[in-house]
Amino acid sequence: MPLFMVKEGETNIIKKIGGKEDTRQFLKNLGFSVGDVVTVISEISGNMIVNVRNLQVAIGKDMSNKIIV
Numbered sequence: 001m002p003l004f005m006v007k008e009g010e011t012n013i014i015k016k017i018g019g020k021e022d023t024r025q026f027l028k029n030l031g032f033s034v035g036d037v038v039t040v041i042s043e044i045s046g047n048m049i050v051n052v053r054n055l056q057v058a059i060g061k062d063m064s065n066k067i068i069v
Contacts (some may be wrong), residue, residue: 003038004046004064011039012069014052018064028051030057 006012014036017024031053032038041049045062 001069002065002066003040003044003050004018004048004061005067006040006043006069008043014038014067014069016068017066018068023063023066027029029065030059031055032045032057038067052060 001010014032014034017032017034019027030063036052039051041051041068043049047058048061048064049056049058050064050066051057
């Protein structure tokens with residue numbers, strides 16, 4: 001399921017990162033990689049603050065839709 005469907009406080013493992021190559025590279029630069037653990041800290045209208053690799057990252061709904069957990 002896409003990351004934007006995960007509820008606050010839930011922890012999941014990233015299974016796939018979709019989108020075009022530049023989108024995948026952008027997310028990789030933010031710290032998102034297949035196999036990493038990601039925890040949703042907060043979510044408002046699909047915009048999220050998540051914890052990945054012990055970093056808190058804010059992403060929009062369009063980007064969270066590309067991350068499959």
